[in-house]
Amino acid sequence: MDNHKKYSQKQYEEYVKTVTPTHSLSAQMIKAFICGGIICTLGQFITKYLTDSLGLEKEMAGSVCSLLLILLGVILTGLGLYHKIARFGGAGALVPITGFANSVASPAIEYKAEGHVFGIGCKIFTIAGPVILYGIFISWLLGLVYLVWQQTGIGP
Numbered sequence: 001m002d003n004h005k006k007y008s009q010k011q012y013e014e015y016v017k018t019v020t021p022t023h024s025l026s027a028q029m030i031k032a033f034i035c036g037g038i039i040c041t042l043g044q045f046i047t048k049y050l051t052d053s054l055g056l057e058k059e060m061a062g063s064v065c066s067l068l069l070i071l072l073g074v075i076l077t078g079l080g081l082y083h084k085i086a087r088f089g090g091a092g093a094l095v096p097i098t099g100f101a102n103s104v105a106s107p108a109i110e111y112k113a114e115g116h117v118f119g120i121g122c123k124i125f126t127i128a129g130p131v132i133l134y135g136i137f138i139s140w141l142l143g144l145v146y147l148v149w150q151q152t153g154i155g156p
Contacts, residue, residue: 028090035089039096043069066097073101078109100131 043065050061076082082102086093093099107123114123125132 031088032090032092034092035085036092036096039069039093039098043096069097070101073098074105077102077105103131 046065046068047058047061050056050064051058054061056064073082076085076098082093082098083106086099086102094102104124107126111123
């Protein structure tokens, strides 16, 4: 019986090796660099256009650029193209703000058939919710540390 378990385990391990896709780490890193670089370069072009051609201040241009990149991410997700970009670029497509927009829009699109409340409303923040939650919590915690730092006279 014990010998049979070892044989089955060995067969299973061989099966897993045959069906598991192999990836080249260096190729994935290069693709992520290229994809993330293209997204960031696009953001720089948008910001430069907004400041030079439209005369917006740098901060306002950055905010508008972020909104435009979010819009672009949502549109590409809605058209089913962002998934293909993310499959190619990996973390290079998922880490920038466009990836965050994709993570919010994807569940909304996927669960829209279940209705506005139980579909979109419940599922829209499945991935983005923890990011928002922990981002707000860490901001609050750092603000508290800064306040204590200033109140004790240690800080500036």
